Amino acid sequence: MKRFALVVLCVGLLLSAAACKQEPVNKVIQMSTTTSVNDSGLMAYLQPVFEKDSGYTLEITSAGTGAAIEKGRTGDADILLVHSKSQEETFIGEGFDETRIPFMYNFFVIVGPADDPAGVAGKATAAEAFQAILDSGSLFISRGDNSGTHSKEKAIWASINVDPTGQAWYESTGSGMGATLTVADEKQAYTISDKATFLAHENSLSLLLEETDDMKNTYSVIAISPKRFADTNAAGAQAFIDWLKTDTARKMIAEFGVAKYGEALFFNMD
Amino acid sequence: MIKQVLELLFGADPELRQIIGVTLRMSVMSTLISALIGIPWGVAMGANQFKGKAILSRITNTLMGLPPVVAGLIVFLVLSRSGPLGKLSLLYSVPAMVIAQVVLISPIIAGMTANIVSLRAPSINETCAGIGINGWKRLWLTIKECRIPFVTSVLAGFGRSIAEVGAVQMVGGNIQFKTRVMTTAIMMQTNMGRFELAVALGIVLLIISFIVNSLVHRIQEQTLRDRTA
Numbered sequence: 001m002k003r004f005a006l007v008v009l010c011v012g013l014l015l016s017a018a019a020c021k022q023e024p025v026n027k028v029i030q031m032s033t034t035t036s037v038n039d040s041g042l043m044a045y046l047q048p049v050f051e052k053d054s055g056y057t058l059e060i061t062s063a064g065t066g067a068a069i070e071k072g073r074t075g076d077a078d079i080l081l082v083h084s085k086s087q088e089e090t091f092i093g094e095g096f097d098e099t100r101i102p103f104m105y106n107f108f109v110i111v112g113p114a115d116d117p118a119g120v121a122g123k124a125t126a127a128e129a130f131q132a133i134l135d136s137g138s139l140f141i142s143r144g145d146n147s148g149t150h151s152k153e154k155a156i157w158a159s160i161n162v163d164p165t166g167q168a169w170y171e172s173t174g175s176g177m178g179a180t181l182t183v184a185d186e187k188q189a190y191t192i193s194d195k196a197t198f199l200a201h202e203n204s205l206s207l208l209l210e211e212t213d214d215m216k217n218t219y220s221v222i223a224i225s226p227k228r229f230a231d232t233n234a235a236g237a238q239a240f241i242d243w244l245k246t247d248t249a250r251k252m253i254a255e256f257g258v259a260k261y262g263e264a265l266f267f268n269m270d
Numbered sequence: 271m272i273k274q275v276l277e278l279l280f281g282a283d284p285e286l287r288q289i290i291g292v293t294l295r296m297s298v299m300s301t302l303i304s305a306l307i308g309i310p311w312g313v314a315m316g317a318n319q320f321k322g323k324a325i326l327s328r329i330t331n332t333l334m335g336l337p338p339v340v341a342g343l344i345v346f347l348v349l350s351r352s353g354p355l356g357k358l359s360l361l362y363s364v365p366a367m368v369i370a371q372v373v374l375i376s377p378i379i380a381g382m383t384a385n386i387v388s389l390r391a392p393s394i395n396e397t398c399a400g401i402g403i404n405g406w407k408r409l410w411l412t413i414k415e416c417r418i419p420f421v422t423s424v425l426a427g428f429g430r431s432i433a434e435v436g437a438v439q440m441v442g443g444n445i446q447f448k449t450r451v452m453t454t455a456i457m458m459q460t461n462m463g464r465f466e467l468a469v470a471l472g473i474v475l476l477i478i479s480f481i482v483n484s485l486v487h488r489i490q491e492q493t494l495r496d497r498t499a
Contacts, residue, residue, distance in 0.1 A: 033295045063461060064461070064462065066462050066463060067461050067462050067463045069463075070462075070463025071463075073463075074463075077352075088350045144446055145458065145461070145462055166446075166447055171446070171448065172446035172447075173361075173443055173444055173445055173446075174444045174445075174446060174454075174455075174458040174462075175443070175444055175458070176448065177442075183362060183443050185351075186350060186361050186362065187349075187362065192301050215375065265447070
Protein backbone atom coordinates (compact mmCIF):
# COMPACT_ATOMS: atom_id res chain seq x y z
CA MET A 1 0.00 0.00 0.00
CA LYS A 2 2.82 2.31 0.92
CA ARG A 3 4.64 1.42 -2.25
CA PHE A 4 1.50 2.09 -4.30
CA ALA A 5 1.17 5.54 -2.67
CA LEU A 6 4.79 6.27 -3.56
CA VAL A 7 4.22 5.27 -7.19
CA VAL A 8 1.12 7.46 -7.38
CA LEU A 9 3.11 10.33 -5.92
CA CYS A 10 5.95 9.87 -8.40
CA VAL A 11 3.60 9.63 -11.36
CA GLY A 12 1.78 12.68 -10.09
CA LEU A 13 5.02 14.64 -9.80
CA LEU A 14 6.13 13.60 -13.27
CA LEU A 15 2.77 14.58 -14.73
CA SER A 16 2.77 17.95 -13.05
CA ALA A 17 6.37 18.52 -14.21
CA ALA A 18 5.28 17.69 -17.73
CA ALA A 19 2.29 19.96 -17.38
CA CYS A 20 4.59 22.74 -16.19
CA LYS A 21 6.71 22.32 -19.30
CA GLN A 22 3.68 23.32 -21.35
CA GLU A 23 3.55 26.65 -19.54
CA PRO A 24 5.96 29.40 -20.61
CA VAL A 25 9.00 29.72 -18.35
CA ASN A 26 9.12 33.49 -18.08
CA LYS A 27 5.48 34.47 -18.13
CA VAL A 28 5.93 38.22 -18.16
CA ILE A 29 6.42 40.10 -21.42
CA GLN A 30 7.53 43.72 -21.07
CA MET A 31 6.13 45.73 -23.94
CA SER A 32 7.23 49.25 -24.72
CA THR A 33 4.69 50.99 -26.90
CA THR A 34 3.72 54.36 -28.19
CA THR A 35 1.13 56.58 -26.58
CA SER A 36 -1.28 56.43 -29.54
CA VAL A 37 -1.63 52.66 -29.22
CA ASN A 38 -1.99 52.70 -25.46
CA ASP A 39 -4.04 55.87 -24.91
CA SER A 40 -6.54 54.95 -27.63
CA GLY A 41 -7.38 51.88 -25.57
CA LEU A 42 -6.23 49.38 -28.23
CA MET A 43 -3.77 47.61 -25.94
CA ALA A 44 -6.22 47.40 -23.05
CA TYR A 45 -8.65 45.80 -25.52
CA LEU A 46 -6.20 43.26 -26.97
CA GLN A 47 -4.32 42.45 -23.76
CA PRO A 48 -6.82 40.22 -21.88
CA VAL A 49 -7.54 38.12 -24.98
CA PHE A 50 -3.84 37.64 -25.76
CA GLU A 51 -3.11 36.76 -22.13
CA LYS A 52 -5.92 34.21 -22.08
CA ASP A 53 -4.86 32.67 -25.41
CA SER A 54 -1.15 32.49 -24.61
CA GLY A 55 -0.74 32.22 -20.83
CA TYR A 56 1.64 35.19 -20.83
CA THR A 57 1.21 38.42 -18.87
CA LEU A 58 1.82 41.70 -20.70
CA GLU A 59 3.35 44.63 -18.83
CA ILE A 60 2.86 47.69 -21.00
CA THR A 61 4.62 51.03 -20.71
CA SER A 62 3.89 53.81 -23.16
CA ALA A 63 5.88 56.83 -24.30
CA GLY A 64 6.63 58.65 -27.53
CA THR A 65 8.22 56.36 -30.15
CA GLY A 66 11.75 57.75 -29.53
CA ALA A 67 11.55 57.00 -25.82
CA ALA A 68 9.72 53.71 -26.43
CA ILE A 69 12.57 52.51 -28.65
CA GLU A 70 15.11 53.72 -26.08
CA LYS A 71 13.65 51.21 -23.62
CA GLY A 72 14.68 48.50 -26.07
CA ARG A 73 18.25 49.86 -25.98
CA THR A 74 18.40 50.02 -22.19
CA GLY A 75 17.00 46.50 -21.77
CA ASP A 76 13.72 47.59 -20.26
CA ALA A 77 11.52 45.91 -22.87
CA ASP A 78 11.15 42.53 -24.58
CA ILE A 79 9.10 43.84 -27.47
CA LEU A 80 8.50 47.24 -29.07
CA LEU A 81 5.27 48.35 -30.72
CA VAL A 82 6.06 51.64 -32.42
CA HIS A 83 5.41 53.79 -35.50
CA SER A 84 8.43 55.54 -36.92
CA LYS A 85 10.05 53.73 -39.82
CA SER A 86 13.26 55.78 -39.78
CA GLN A 87 13.84 55.39 -36.04
CA GLU A 88 12.96 51.68 -36.21
CA GLU A 89 15.46 51.16 -39.03
CA THR A 90 18.19 52.94 -37.05
CA PHE A 91 17.40 50.65 -34.12
CA ILE A 92 17.50 47.37 -36.03
CA GLY A 93 20.55 48.64 -37.92
CA GLU A 94 22.50 48.40 -34.67
CA GLY A 95 23.24 44.81 -35.65
CA PHE A 96 21.48 42.39 -33.36
CA ASP A 97 19.55 40.50 -36.05
CA GLU A 98 16.23 42.08 -35.18
CA THR A 99 13.38 42.49 -37.64
CA ARG A 100 10.76 45.13 -38.00
CA ILE A 101 7.33 43.57 -38.59
CA PRO A 102 4.74 46.07 -39.83
CA PHE A 103 1.30 44.73 -38.92
CA MET A 104 -1.22 47.56 -38.94
CA TYR A 105 -1.64 51.13 -40.14
CA ASN A 106 -3.88 54.14 -39.99
CA PHE A 107 -3.60 57.75 -41.05
CA PHE A 108 -2.42 60.89 -39.35
CA VAL A 109 -4.82 63.81 -39.46
CA ILE A 110 -4.23 67.54 -39.68
CA VAL A 111 -6.44 69.39 -37.23
CA GLY A 112 -6.96 73.08 -36.62
CA PRO A 113 -9.45 75.86 -35.94
CA ALA A 114 -12.92 75.27 -37.34
CA ASP A 115 -12.78 78.37 -39.58
CA ASP A 116 -9.56 76.99 -41.16
CA PRO A 117 -7.82 80.30 -42.02
CA ALA A 118 -5.10 78.50 -43.98
CA GLY A 119 -7.55 76.51 -46.12
CA VAL A 120 -6.14 73.11 -45.24
CA ALA A 121 -9.39 71.25 -45.89
CA GLY A 122 -9.55 69.82 -49.41
CA LYS A 123 -5.79 69.81 -50.04
CA ALA A 124 -4.57 66.69 -51.84
CA THR A 125 -1.53 66.02 -49.67
CA ALA A 126 -0.21 66.87 -46.22
CA ALA A 127 2.72 68.65 -47.90
CA GLU A 128 0.30 71.04 -49.65
CA ALA A 129 -1.56 71.56 -46.38
CA PHE A 130 1.68 72.41 -44.53
CA GLN A 131 2.60 74.86 -47.31
CA ALA A 132 -0.84 76.49 -46.93
CA ILE A 133 -0.34 76.82 -43.15
CA LEU A 134 3.09 78.37 -43.76
CA ASP A 135 1.74 80.80 -46.38
CA SER A 136 -1.16 81.92 -44.21
CA GLY A 137 1.15 82.66 -41.27
CA SER A 138 -0.99 80.54 -38.95
CA LEU A 139 0.44 79.07 -35.78
CA PHE A 140 1.53 75.43 -35.86
CA ILE A 141 2.07 73.40 -32.69
CA SER A 142 4.60 70.58 -32.83
CA ARG A 143 5.03 67.60 -30.51
CA GLY A 144 8.79 68.18 -30.64
CA ASP A 145 9.35 65.04 -28.58
CA ASN A 146 11.01 62.68 -31.02
CA SER A 147 7.82 60.61 -31.24
CA GLY A 148 6.52 58.83 -34.32
CA THR A 149 4.08 61.68 -34.95
CA HIS A 150 6.92 64.20 -34.62
CA SER A 151 9.06 62.18 -37.08
CA LYS A 152 6.24 62.22 -39.60
CA GLU A 153 5.73 65.95 -39.12
CA LYS A 154 9.45 66.63 -39.66
CA ALA A 155 9.41 64.48 -42.79
CA ILE A 156 6.52 66.54 -44.21
CA TRP A 157 8.30 69.86 -43.53
CA ALA A 158 11.46 68.43 -45.10
CA SER A 159 9.46 67.42 -48.19
CA ILE A 160 8.65 71.11 -48.81
CA ASN A 161 12.18 72.21 -47.81
CA VAL A 162 11.15 74.09 -44.71
CA ASP A 163 13.02 74.09 -41.42
CA PRO A 164 10.46 75.34 -38.92
CA THR A 165 12.69 75.16 -35.80
CA GLY A 166 12.70 78.43 -33.91
CA GLN A 167 10.29 80.22 -36.26
CA ALA A 168 7.78 82.59 -34.66
CA TRP A 169 4.80 80.70 -36.15
CA TYR A 170 6.04 77.34 -34.88
CA GLU A 171 5.87 76.20 -31.27
CA SER A 172 7.28 72.94 -29.99
CA THR A 173 5.76 71.55 -26.79
CA GLY A 174 8.05 68.59 -26.17
CA SER A 175 4.98 66.82 -24.79
CA GLY A 176 2.62 63.99 -25.60
CA MET A 177 -0.21 64.16 -28.17
CA GLY A 178 -2.90 64.94 -25.60
CA ALA A 179 -0.97 67.87 -24.09
CA THR A 180 -0.10 69.15 -27.58
CA LEU A 181 -3.76 69.04 -28.66
CA THR A 182 -4.65 71.03 -25.52
CA VAL A 183 -2.10 73.70 -26.45
CA ALA A 184 -3.33 73.78 -30.08
CA ASP A 185 -6.92 74.11 -28.86
CA GLU A 186 -6.10 76.96 -26.47
CA LYS A 187 -4.17 78.81 -29.17
CA GLN A 188 -6.55 77.81 -32.00
CA ALA A 189 -3.54 76.58 -33.93
CA TYR A 190 -2.87 73.77 -36.40
CA THR A 191 -1.22 70.48 -35.52
CA ILE A 192 -0.80 66.94 -36.79
CA SER A 193 -2.15 64.08 -34.70
CA ASP A 194 -2.85 60.40 -34.91
CA LYS A 195 -6.56 59.98 -35.45
CA ALA A 196 -7.22 57.76 -32.44
CA THR A 197 -5.85 60.27 -29.91
CA PHE A 198 -7.60 63.18 -31.64
CA LEU A 199 -10.98 61.43 -31.46
CA ALA A 200 -10.46 60.48 -27.84
CA HIS A 201 -9.35 64.01 -26.82
CA GLU A 202 -11.86 66.69 -25.89
CA ASN A 203 -11.24 69.90 -27.80
CA SER A 204 -12.85 72.37 -30.17
CA LEU A 205 -10.50 71.73 -33.10
CA SER A 206 -11.75 70.38 -36.42
CA LEU A 207 -10.40 67.45 -38.37
CA LEU A 208 -9.38 69.19 -41.60
CA LEU A 209 -7.38 66.66 -43.62
CA GLU A 210 -7.00 62.89 -43.46
CA GLU A 211 -6.12 59.78 -45.46
CA THR A 212 -3.65 61.40 -47.83
CA ASP A 213 -0.88 59.09 -49.06
CA ASP A 214 1.79 61.08 -47.25
CA MET A 215 0.06 60.70 -43.89
CA LYS A 216 0.03 56.92 -43.70
CA ASN A 217 1.06 55.76 -40.23
CA THR A 218 2.49 52.26 -40.02
CA TYR A 219 2.78 50.40 -36.74
CA SER A 220 5.39 47.68 -36.34
CA VAL A 221 6.53 45.25 -33.70
CA ILE A 222 10.20 44.53 -33.03
CA ALA A 223 11.22 41.66 -30.76
CA ILE A 224 14.37 42.51 -28.80
CA SER A 225 17.10 40.07 -29.68
CA PRO A 226 18.71 37.88 -26.99
CA LYS A 227 22.00 38.98 -28.58
CA ARG A 228 21.28 42.44 -27.20
CA PHE A 229 20.24 41.25 -23.72
CA ALA A 230 20.58 37.58 -22.84
CA ASP A 231 17.66 37.54 -20.41
CA THR A 232 15.16 39.14 -22.77
CA ASN A 233 11.89 37.19 -23.07
CA ALA A 234 12.33 36.26 -26.73
CA ALA A 235 9.83 33.38 -26.57
CA GLY A 236 7.20 35.69 -25.12
CA ALA A 237 7.86 38.36 -27.74
CA GLN A 238 7.55 35.74 -30.50
CA ALA A 239 4.30 34.48 -28.98
CA PHE A 240 2.84 37.98 -29.20
CA ILE A 241 3.99 38.41 -32.81
CA ASP A 242 2.46 35.05 -33.74
CA TRP A 243 -0.75 35.96 -31.97
CA LEU A 244 -1.03 39.24 -33.92
CA LYS A 245 -1.23 37.14 -37.12
CA THR A 246 -4.15 35.05 -35.89
CA ASP A 247 -7.68 35.64 -37.19
CA THR A 248 -8.81 36.50 -33.67
CA ALA A 249 -6.32 39.36 -33.36
CA ARG A 250 -6.88 40.66 -36.90
CA LYS A 251 -10.62 40.68 -36.42
CA MET A 252 -10.28 42.49 -33.09
CA ILE A 253 -7.99 45.17 -34.58
CA ALA A 254 -10.32 45.72 -37.55
CA GLU A 255 -13.32 46.12 -35.26
CA PHE A 256 -11.65 48.37 -32.70
CA GLY A 257 -13.34 51.76 -32.36
CA VAL A 258 -16.18 50.99 -34.79
CA ALA A 259 -18.81 50.88 -32.06
CA LYS A 260 -17.59 54.06 -30.38
CA TYR A 261 -16.55 56.29 -33.29
CA GLY A 262 -18.48 54.69 -36.15
CA GLU A 263 -15.23 53.84 -37.97
CA ALA A 264 -12.16 51.69 -37.50
CA LEU A 265 -9.10 53.36 -35.96
CA PHE A 266 -6.51 50.81 -37.12
CA PHE A 267 -6.30 48.64 -40.25
CA ASN A 268 -4.46 45.33 -40.66
CA MET A 269 -1.59 45.09 -43.16
CA ASP A 270 -2.27 42.66 -46.02
CA MET B 271 28.08 60.68 -21.99
CA ILE B 272 30.28 62.62 -19.52
CA LYS B 273 32.10 64.21 -22.44
CA GLN B 274 28.82 65.31 -24.04
CA VAL B 275 27.58 66.74 -20.73
CA LEU B 276 30.78 68.75 -20.29
CA GLU B 277 30.55 70.01 -23.85
CA LEU B 278 27.03 71.20 -23.18
CA LEU B 279 28.01 72.90 -19.91
CA PHE B 280 31.10 74.69 -21.12
CA GLY B 281 30.31 74.98 -24.81
CA ALA B 282 28.11 77.57 -26.38
CA ASP B 283 24.97 75.47 -26.74
CA PRO B 284 22.40 78.18 -27.49
CA GLU B 285 19.42 76.14 -26.33
CA LEU B 286 20.92 75.34 -22.92
CA ARG B 287 21.70 79.03 -22.34
CA GLN B 288 18.27 80.06 -23.54
CA ILE B 289 16.56 77.59 -21.15
CA ILE B 290 18.65 78.84 -18.22
CA GLY B 291 17.78 82.42 -19.20
CA VAL B 292 14.03 81.77 -19.25
CA THR B 293 14.30 79.92 -15.91
CA LEU B 294 16.14 82.75 -14.18
CA ARG B 295 13.83 85.40 -15.64
CA MET B 296 10.79 83.47 -14.43
CA SER B 297 12.20 82.71 -10.97
CA VAL B 298 13.48 86.23 -10.28
CA MET B 299 10.20 87.79 -11.41
CA SER B 300 8.08 85.40 -9.34
CA THR B 301 10.27 85.82 -6.28
CA LEU B 302 10.20 89.62 -6.43
CA ILE B 303 6.42 89.79 -6.84
CA SER B 304 5.93 87.15 -4.13
CA ALA B 305 8.18 89.13 -1.77
CA LEU B 306 6.15 92.30 -2.41
CA ILE B 307 2.99 90.39 -1.49
CA GLY B 308 4.34 87.97 1.10
CA ILE B 309 6.41 90.31 3.31
CA PRO B 310 3.66 92.85 4.14
CA TRP B 311 1.21 89.94 4.53
CA GLY B 312 3.58 88.15 6.93
CA VAL B 313 4.49 91.30 8.87
CA ALA B 314 0.84 92.24 9.29
CA MET B 315 0.13 88.74 10.55
CA GLY B 316 3.16 88.41 12.80
CA ALA B 317 3.26 91.86 14.39
CA ASN B 318 -0.37 92.36 15.29
CA GLN B 319 -3.06 90.76 17.39
CA PHE B 320 -6.41 90.90 15.65
CA LYS B 321 -9.66 89.03 15.35
CA GLY B 322 -9.37 86.17 12.86
CA LYS B 323 -5.58 85.92 13.19
CA ALA B 324 -5.76 82.22 14.04
CA ILE B 325 -7.83 81.39 10.97
CA LEU B 326 -5.64 83.57 8.70
CA SER B 327 -2.52 81.85 9.92
CA ARG B 328 -4.12 78.45 9.38
CA ILE B 329 -5.05 79.42 5.81
CA THR B 330 -1.50 80.69 5.22
CA ASN B 331 -0.03 77.44 6.51
CA THR B 332 -2.31 75.43 4.24
CA LEU B 333 -1.33 77.54 1.24
CA MET B 334 2.35 77.06 2.13
CA GLY B 335 1.83 73.38 1.42
CA LEU B 336 -0.33 73.90 -1.69
CA PRO B 337 0.55 71.14 -4.17
CA PRO B 338 2.07 72.78 -7.28
CA VAL B 339 -0.23 70.85 -9.63
CA VAL B 340 -3.25 72.29 -7.82
CA ALA B 341 -1.88 75.82 -8.22
CA GLY B 342 -1.17 74.96 -11.86
CA LEU B 343 -4.69 73.66 -12.39
CA ILE B 344 -6.31 76.76 -10.86
CA VAL B 345 -4.19 79.17 -12.90
CA PHE B 346 -4.75 77.05 -16.02
CA LEU B 347 -8.53 77.19 -15.60
CA VAL B 348 -8.49 80.95 -14.95
CA LEU B 349 -6.23 81.78 -17.92
CA SER B 350 -7.68 79.20 -20.33
CA ARG B 351 -9.37 80.53 -23.44
CA SER B 352 -12.68 79.40 -21.93
CA GLY B 353 -11.78 80.74 -18.46
CA PRO B 354 -12.58 84.13 -16.86
CA LEU B 355 -9.30 85.76 -17.98
CA GLY B 356 -9.07 83.92 -21.31
CA LYS B 357 -9.28 87.20 -23.24
CA LEU B 358 -5.80 88.15 -22.01
CA SER B 359 -4.23 85.20 -23.93
CA LEU B 360 -1.72 84.67 -21.16
CA LEU B 361 -1.73 80.87 -21.07
CA TYR B 362 1.55 79.26 -22.23
CA SER B 363 3.61 82.37 -21.59
CA VAL B 364 6.23 83.35 -19.02
CA PRO B 365 3.76 85.71 -17.24
CA ALA B 366 1.38 82.75 -16.77
CA MET B 367 4.19 80.77 -15.14
CA VAL B 368 5.02 83.75 -12.92
CA ILE B 369 1.37 83.98 -11.81
CA ALA B 370 1.28 80.29 -10.88
CA GLN B 371 4.53 80.62 -8.96
CA VAL B 372 3.35 83.71 -7.11
CA VAL B 373 0.32 81.69 -5.97
CA LEU B 374 2.74 79.04 -4.68
CA ILE B 375 5.51 81.20 -3.25
CA SER B 376 3.90 84.25 -1.66
CA PRO B 377 2.27 82.14 1.12
CA ILE B 378 5.67 80.55 1.80
CA ILE B 379 7.34 83.96 2.14
CA ALA B 380 4.38 85.24 4.19
CA GLY B 381 4.48 82.26 6.56
CA MET B 382 8.22 82.45 7.12
CA THR B 383 8.03 86.25 7.55
CA ALA B 384 5.25 85.92 10.11
CA ASN B 385 7.38 83.49 12.12
CA ILE B 386 10.38 85.82 12.09
CA VAL B 387 8.28 88.86 13.00
CA SER B 388 6.29 87.21 15.78
CA LEU B 389 9.56 86.53 17.62
CA ARG B 390 10.72 90.15 17.43
CA ALA B 391 7.42 92.01 17.40
CA PRO B 392 7.00 92.36 21.20
CA SER B 393 10.28 94.28 21.64
CA ILE B 394 9.78 96.34 18.48
CA ASN B 395 6.22 97.23 19.51
CA GLU B 396 7.44 98.25 22.94
CA THR B 397 10.10 100.52 21.46
CA CYS B 398 7.55 102.05 19.08
CA ALA B 399 5.15 102.70 21.95
CA GLY B 400 8.03 104.27 23.88
CA ILE B 401 8.96 106.75 21.15
CA GLY B 402 5.35 107.24 20.15
CA ILE B 403 5.10 105.88 16.59
CA ASN B 404 2.46 103.56 15.22
CA GLY B 405 0.51 102.51 12.12
CA TRP B 406 2.41 102.51 8.81
CA LYS B 407 5.55 103.89 10.41
CA ARG B 408 5.63 100.99 12.84
CA LEU B 409 5.15 98.52 9.95
CA TRP B 410 8.04 100.13 8.08
CA LEU B 411 10.28 100.00 11.14
CA THR B 412 9.46 96.31 11.63
CA ILE B 413 10.38 95.56 8.03
CA LYS B 414 13.63 97.48 8.43
CA GLU B 415 14.49 95.72 11.68
CA CYS B 416 13.90 92.24 10.26
CA ARG B 417 15.35 92.83 6.78
CA ILE B 418 18.18 90.33 7.07
CA PRO B 419 16.14 87.27 8.07
CA PHE B 420 13.61 88.34 5.42
CA VAL B 421 16.29 87.71 2.82
CA THR B 422 16.31 84.10 4.01
CA SER B 423 12.59 83.71 3.40
CA VAL B 424 12.85 85.37 -0.01
CA LEU B 425 15.72 83.05 -0.98
CA ALA B 426 13.66 80.07 0.17
CA GLY B 427 10.94 81.30 -2.17
CA PHE B 428 13.47 81.56 -4.99
CA GLY B 429 14.66 78.01 -4.30
CA ARG B 430 11.11 76.73 -4.55
CA SER B 431 10.50 78.73 -7.70
CA ILE B 432 13.51 77.46 -9.63
CA ALA B 433 12.94 73.81 -8.68
CA GLU B 434 9.21 73.66 -9.34
CA VAL B 435 7.99 71.57 -12.28
CA GLY B 436 4.28 70.65 -12.05
CA ALA B 437 2.68 74.07 -12.20
CA VAL B 438 5.03 75.55 -14.82
CA GLN B 439 4.51 72.53 -17.07
CA MET B 440 0.74 72.96 -16.89
CA VAL B 441 0.53 76.71 -17.48
CA GLY B 442 3.76 77.18 -19.45
CA GLY B 443 3.35 74.20 -21.77
CA ASN B 444 7.13 73.59 -22.02
CA ILE B 445 7.25 75.42 -25.37
CA GLN B 446 10.71 75.44 -26.91
CA PHE B 447 12.48 78.84 -26.95
CA LYS B 448 9.54 80.32 -25.09
CA THR B 449 8.39 78.69 -21.86
CA ARG B 450 10.78 75.75 -21.56
CA VAL B 451 12.57 75.94 -18.22
CA MET B 452 15.23 73.72 -16.63
CA THR B 453 12.86 71.43 -14.74
CA THR B 454 10.42 70.85 -17.61
CA ALA B 455 13.32 70.36 -20.02
CA ILE B 456 14.87 67.73 -17.72
CA MET B 457 11.56 65.89 -17.52
CA MET B 458 11.06 66.03 -21.28
CA GLN B 459 14.61 64.97 -22.17
CA THR B 460 14.37 62.05 -19.75
CA ASN B 461 11.06 60.97 -21.29
CA MET B 462 12.75 61.09 -24.68
CA GLY B 463 15.68 59.02 -23.46
CA ARG B 464 18.17 61.85 -24.14
CA PHE B 465 20.04 62.12 -20.91
CA GLU B 466 22.96 64.44 -21.78
CA LEU B 467 21.02 67.71 -21.78
CA ALA B 468 19.01 66.50 -18.77
CA VAL B 469 22.18 65.82 -16.76
CA ALA B 470 23.76 69.14 -17.82
CA LEU B 471 20.65 71.03 -16.72
CA GLY B 472 20.52 69.02 -13.50
CA ILE B 473 24.08 70.09 -12.70
CA VAL B 474 23.23 73.76 -13.33
CA LEU B 475 20.17 73.46 -11.06
CA LEU B 476 22.24 71.88 -8.31
CA ILE B 477 24.87 74.63 -8.56
CA ILE B 478 22.21 77.35 -8.31
CA SER B 479 20.62 75.58 -5.31
CA PHE B 480 24.03 75.33 -3.68
CA ILE B 481 24.71 79.04 -4.14
CA VAL B 482 21.28 79.97 -2.76
CA ASN B 483 21.74 77.67 0.23
CA SER B 484 25.20 79.03 0.96
CA LEU B 485 23.76 82.55 0.95
CA VAL B 486 21.00 81.54 3.36
CA HIS B 487 23.54 79.86 5.61
CA ARG B 488 25.81 82.91 5.68
CA ILE B 489 22.95 85.25 6.45
CA GLN B 490 21.80 83.03 9.30
CA GLU B 491 25.29 82.88 10.77
CA GLN B 492 25.62 86.64 10.41
CA THR B 493 22.38 87.33 12.29
CA LEU B 494 23.35 84.86 15.01
CA ARG B 495 26.67 86.65 15.48
CA ASP B 496 24.92 90.05 15.52
CA ARG B 497 22.57 88.87 18.21
CA THR B 498 25.23 87.39 20.46
CA ALA B 499 27.50 90.42 19.95
